[in-house]
Amino acid sequence: MIILSYLLGAPLAVVGSIWWLIKKFYPWLAEDITYAKQFSSLISKNKKWEKSNLVVYDMLQMQAKKIGDQKFVLYEDEVWTYKQMLGWSNKCCRALSSKGMQSGDKIALFMMNEPAYLAMWVGSTALGVVPAFLNTNVRTKSLLHCIDIAEVKLLIVGKDPHLFEAVNQIKDDLQERDITVYVYGEQTDEYESFSNLVDMQTNEDIPQDRRGERAFTDPASYIYTSGTTGLPKAVKLSSQKCFLGSTMLLLLKANGNDIVYTPLPLYHSSAALLGFCGSLIAGSTIALRKKFSASHLWSDCRKYNVTIIQYIGETMRYVCKQPTTSDDRKHNVRAIMGNGLRPDVWRTFLDRYGKSIHVLEFYASTEGNVVFINFHNKFGCLGTMSPLWKKLSNGAILKYNPETDELVRDKNGRPIIADTNEPGLLVGKIDKTFAVSPYSGNKSLSEKKIFHGVFKEGDSYFNTGDLLMCDENYHVYFCDRVGDTFRWKGENVSTNEVSDIVVQGPGIKEANVYGVEIPGSEGRAGMAAVVLEAGELDCQGLYDYVCDNLPSYARPCFVRVKDCFELTGTLKQRKVLLREEGFNLEIVDDKIYFLDICKKRYVLLTPEMQDGIKDGTIRV
Known part of the structure; x- marks a missing residue:
């Protein structure tokens, strides 16, 4: 304010000089101020909602009164207004109540994307019942684990046959736990129809004396981690965090x-928080797709007149792999928002579908407390960590040794801030403003993710498990997951960076890079699992390509050809099992190729060659 007052009263030449100095030495300041103004406005709204103790149901009720006749949810050929969705949610609430569900009870939704999913969720929050959003891809042991840790009393299954198959596999276990199973659809010989029960209810608003006693900071849902390592964990997400998820859409005004086009699964936070809650608070329309399809994305966007697309990085890679058409730029999309968009796909997407499209890339995690937003639409980065934002935010990037899998510490045992352009471990300070969403179950699960006494006694920081880097322009970039970066021939290798290169190689459709152990060798050798466009691996072409584009230590020593990749529910490639199987031909049925430095090409790996690599007679 002092500077502003001075500028207003100063001569024009002085003002110009001061402005020139600011642009020269603090070029980020103007953008930061713009961002800070918008972000502070959002925080102010959140505090008002907290003071009023709102839950998700309250937000829909408020919007239905203001814009009740506006379209809210589009699905296939269905159209639901704000008023209609509220009425449906009221029915769901009463149906749950009729089955004895009370505030604090837990149910599970095992459904594909559809409007009923949203009505069940909102109706649950009116009653104070907490729904667990089950990943539709998990089966048997993992599915039962997810149900157990949420302490579910009632399970509602969508009408898709493969969901019934999954539930039938654990039918006896569910009966032992006294968990009632309903189908949201036509009644079957085994399961009663919950939708029939819903249809019998009145759609009037829920009276206050029948509302559940749930607060702004109480769980509004359980959303599970992807389970890329170990079994999934259930994260308790409050209405507060659901509303904060609207930030992305509101920053796009x-x-x-x-x-908003949402083809991502509602059982994950991107679709549930950013897509649904974001649209709800912004007063926008959300267009749901049952399941993501790269080949249908643009036809859907034209059908629904979409203006904003939600993505996960891999989905955009699949979209860009689709055949080019004359309709590629015939759309009304003004922005895409999501995370994990690699620079090569980012560039390809804009070149092909329109350079004017705003890319709102962000960094966040379901349970975490650190957020970066590429509000300024800077190519390739997650956001900024300018001197101003270092003061206002809670994130810090610490020096990290990938070889020992430990933080680098000073002589006093304290972590050290990473240098400019140096990948480091991202942590987030935990306090009242930047809280962590805990896991359901044993408190030790949440405690494992927290560092204590980082910079001073008594402080606590959330360990994101992600390696990020901040450049000289204060732009922040994602590097890798801890454990994915490996060391080979004395150099650190980023699996993400190598994947970005390999996937552009001759005949390669998809690539997943990881490090594998070789007896007698330090570190891990690079290995790439690939899916081919067609035919056989171009052994000579790929060898020449990686030699031209990667340093020797980063070139994959092994290439495993697969028909397809196993993906998490958020379309991330799984690599834990691939890493464990390595190049062991005794347990791997796929073809594996070895980078033969003598023959200067990739060659098919044989059992004899495998033995030679293990005993050191064949050089890697």
């Missing part, structure tokens, strides 16, 4: 004229 979304309003009633925007239609």
Whole structure:
């Protein structure tokens, strides 16, 4: 304010000089101020909602009163207004109540993307019942584990046959736990129809004396981690965090004229928080797709007149792999928002579908407390960590040794801030403003993710498990997951960076890079699992390509050809099992190729060669 007052009263030449100095030495300041103003406005709204103790149901009720006749949910050929979705949610609430569900009870939703999913969720929050969003891809032991840790009393299954198959596999276990199973659809010989029960209810608003006693900071849902390592964990997400998820859309200035395309699964936070809650608070329309399809994305966008697309990085890679058409730029999309968009896909997407499209890339995690937002639309980065934001935010990037899998510490045992352009471990200070969403179950699960006494006694920081880097322009970039970066021939290798290169090689459709152990060798050798466009691996072409584009230590020593990749529910490639199997031909049925430095090409790995690599007679 002092500077502003001085500028207003100063001569024009002085003002110009001061402004020139600011642009020269603090070029990030103007953008930061713009961002800070918008972000502080969002935080102010959140505090008002907290003071009023709102839950998700309250937000829909408020919007239905203001814009009740506006389209809210589009699905296939169905159209639901705000008023209609509220009425449906009221029915779901009463149906749950009729089955004895009370505030604090837990149910599970095992459904594909559909409007009923949203009505069940909102109706649950009116009653104070907490729904667990089950990943539709998990089966048997993992599915039962997810149900157990949420302490579910009632399970509602969607009408898809493969979901019934999954439930039938654990039918006896569910009966032992006295968990009632319903189908949201037509009644079957085994399961009663919950939708029939819903249809019998009145759609009037829920009276206050029948509302559940749930607060702004109480769990509004359980959302599970992807389970890329070990079994999934259930994260308790409050209405507070659900509303904070709307930040992305509001930063894009979304309003009633925007239609948000959400092909991502509602059982994950991107679709549930950013897509649904974001659209709800912005007063926008959300267009759901049952399941992501790269080949249908643009036809859907034209059908629904979409203006904003939600993505996970891999989905955009699949979209860019689709055949080019004359309709590629025939759309009304003004922005895409998501995370994990690698620079090569980012560039390809804009070149092909329109350079004017705003890319709102962000960094966040379901349970975490650190957020970066590429509000400024800077190519390739997650956001900024300018001197101003270092003061205002809670994130810190610490020096990390990938070889020992430990933080680098000073002589006093304290972690050290990473240098400019140096990948380091991202941590987030835990306090009232930047809280962590705990896991359901044993408190030790949450405690394992927290560092204590980082910079001083008594402080606590959330360990994201992610390696990030901040450059000289204060732009922040994602590097890798801890454990994915490996060391080979004295050099650190980023699996993400190598994957970005390999996937552009001759005949390669998809690539997943990881490090594998070789007896007698330090570190891990690079290995790439690939899916081919067609035919056989181009052994000579790939060898020449990696030699031209990667340093010797980063070139994959092994290439495993697969028909397809196993993906998490958020379309991330799983690599734990691939890493464990390595190049062991005794347990791997796929073809594996070895980078033969003598023959200067990739060659098919044989059992004899495998033995030679293990005993050191064949050089790697």
